[in-house]
Amino acid sequence: MIPATFEYVRARSVREAISLLQQHGGRAKLLAGGHSLLPLMKLRLSQPEMLIDLGPVDELRGIREEGGSLVIGALTTHDEVANSPLVRERVPLLAECASQIGDVQVRNRGTIGGNLAHADPAADYPAAALALEAQLECEGPAGSRTVPASQWFVDLLTTALGPDEVLCRVRVPVQTKGQGWSYIKLPHPASGYSLLGVACLVTVDGGVCRDARVAVTGAGPKAVRLTKVEQALVGKRLEEATVAEAARLASDGLEASDDLYASAEYKRHLAVVYTKRALLRAAERAAG
């Protein structure tokens, strides 16, 4: 609970943060809200020699609409996302997800960029990012690049972010009319992380599902899309029996791990139940 010694630097720009990362290599860590990093440091599970605080970097803040997407600065807190009128109107799935992260204190400090860069296997945002097909904009020494969410989550606590790159913005396509959405989770009773969480976004036209995106977090090493469930829904009316049958495919091949509160078997079962419930709610919203 007392971290090891470290240096602390405040970066004033993304450029400066990148240059500091280049200078210090793997020994430095970026600090955003600190809600994933600091607990690990206090347990001395993480002992970076330098923390580069992104706090003063204003270019990493703010939410704006641009070309059919919301562009959300990496330092935007969970609370800002959950309560932003723009997010609630344009990407209500993301707001619904953000509002269920941790508790008030966590939402006031934790950031969307920190969350997605840390890639905790039980974090909530990854499921929403996958279902929304978000784009993650990074900057590094070689310039900027955009990584689709589907390629972002590599493995347990591992992302496509390079060692000297900064995740700067998350670009989320706005939801359209006829789309229904839902994020629901069973929170871990101690940590508040997802024992299992499901995000879904369905596009319904003429009563028929044209597109379905379902993503699950908490079960295994990283959040994943449930493509078999999605395929089983396209072209169908989202009636309870259809949804329930498709949801049964949620556990099919789903990688899941045992932990103290929930076995892999139970998590796979929850994936089915929560997928069904999330889809029914989304279908209800799509209808109306």
Add this chain to the structure above:
Amino acid sequence: MAVTQVFGARVRRREDPRLIRGTATYTDDVTLPGLCYAAFVRSPHAHARIRRVDTSRARSAPGVLGVFTIQDLEGKVNPIPCGWQVPNCDLKTPPHPPLARDKVRFVGDAVAVVVAESRAQAYDAAALVDVEYEVLPAVVDMEAALQSTTLVHEDVPHNRVLLWSVKGGDFGAAAREPGVRVVRQRLVNQRLIPNAMETRAVTAQYNPGTGELTLWVTSQNPHIARVILSGVLSFPEHKLRVIAPEVGGGFGSKIPVYPEEAVVAHLATRLARPVKWAETRRENYLATIHGRDHITDAEMAVRPDGTVVGLRVRTLANFGAYLSTAAPAIPTILYGLVLSGPYRIPNIECEVTGVFTNTTPTDAYRGAGRPEATYVLERMMDLAARELGLDPAEIRRRNLIPKDQFPYTVATGITYDSGDYARALDRALEILDYPKVRAEQAAARQQGRYLGVGLSTYVEICGAGPSKVVGSTGFAGGLWESAVVRFSPTGKVTVFTGTSPHGQGEETTFAQIVSHELGVPLDDVEVLHGDTDSILMGWGTYGSRTTPVGGTAVYLAAQKVKEKAKRIAAHQLEVSADDLVFENGRFHVRGAPDRGMTIQEVALQAYLAWNLPEGMEPGLEGQANWDPSNFVFPFGTHACVVEVDPETGQVRILRYVAVDDCGRVINPLIVDGQVHGGIAQGVAQALWEGARYDPAGNLLTGSMAEYAVPKASWLPRLECDRTETPTPVNPLGVKGVGETGTIAATPCVVNAVMDALSPLGIRHLDMPLWPERVWRAIRQAKGGAA
């Protein structure tokens, strides 16, 4: 506010502004010139022989003032004694050295201590102490420990700490009575981690000039700490001052005297510099006591009409690796003797086997033995009701001790003071609208929804006394309480209490008692506690004793003040004391209200001493020591409604009703607060909390990220109500209320969940009722795999 309304008024806690604004001074806030910091090196193994401790690297680390092992403490810090050596149970008391000697016995056992100029330096250097361990097999499971050849303490065979029993009547004969059915169940009461908001801390300062040693410590009982530490440190008690400043909760975990406190005190004298140690939350989980941890086989003998004729209980109680200060009493006296609850049960037998394991020591945790007993009793009542096809409310009603039977002596030998148990049950059922809730449950079942109703009727035993009786149970102290009520010349009042409240609000309630008795404004009364230099003697705050025992001492001290003040007033008004009336803080001559003196005017006269009755000493204060004639016995009924999600096993509490009776109520707001907090902790045991070890003795729930402390948002609005049955044990008529919620809530919720699952034929599930456990039971009941 009119004086007559102070007692019983919803006065806001005067403690809260400073607690909420961060202006309170806790032990870790105490700063002193030259302060240095201690950090303990703790064992990562549950059981290991210490081959070698190499402190050389740590000694040369920056800022380090010293590194110490048990060898450095020999002859200077004695083993930590056990303060409650229960007789007639073959109690084993292996020594508890202040730092591990030869072997470590649980993960977190302290092996060495580092002192450095800063806290960070101390922790950095602690990581450099190189301990070579020979890892031994660990005993973690109680039943395995009793059979194991691996011994936690070599001189304690079978790891058996004690074998205690109580027998009232003849269970066997009752069970053989024609028509009587015996209901049996194994019940696990899981281990809990107390989680006081403030972790433990100690700051020690030695003054070489005066030879005085001052300790600021997170204690619920600073005077007990002083007595024990003077022995452990061989330090003269009158030169040792113990201060419990603001203490951020305890729940029992700050009753014991711990090794760290003795070691830090010693280091302050040894280094001649003030030393501070403040526990991290991780250390708190490992090195501060845990609670509960019983496995019980219970049998209840019951007639077809629901009359309970016998209860037989065999319990294994986990003591962890060492005997903590009060540990032997918790699963014995405070458990076995309470097993009759609010019922007339003529035949009760209880046998308790205490077990050493390679786990964190256990001791008193909110309720301490009484929640465990109530859980057994209330689960068995429900199981008996189900066996007989009786309504759970009805079987309880048939067995409650009637109100005209008090004082009532139960089969285990204790005598209850007062009660009207049926009234509390009726009131709870009325608030719940029991028939309507049952009808809703039936309707919900038709729709495939699983609603359950749970009840818990309980008696608490608290405010222990008299000292003679408690002493006969092996308690190495008294359980009376002291108070001084002192006027200052300007008419303000200071109250000194030997209790040591740390969140219970007695700074407010005791001021209410004094304000009511002496007719002074509430804000003119200051309540001081927690300092052995300013308070004669005291036994602390635990066991819901503070108000019934400590509050009574305050009341009696106020009476003495009033008596003396009356004599002074009579003298100055030149009338007989019998002709004076005391009203709203003023003495006046009967029939002549204009001729009088306020008590403040009397106080000034008492200090001026210009005109006092012949032979009277100057000053105006009263001192009282109150040793109660008996315990007090609060009681009540809790009821709740839950819904179980059959697809996921999740439990949701829809309603929670609590009807408690703690005798006369001094401050309803504070009583409600105590009940609310207690219910939260009790519900948490039923649904969420539970410490887990792996087979090697590693604590798997080692932080708040794994151990589920309850959140306010998980609870429904609590529907609290009271009945009021005064106790004859003390003149205030008050009983304790600090633990009732924890005692009642746990079985109430489990009973409700089992009631919800009853259509599936599910009879019992052990706590915590985590969703997966419930889901598996449902799946198995429906014919699937377990």
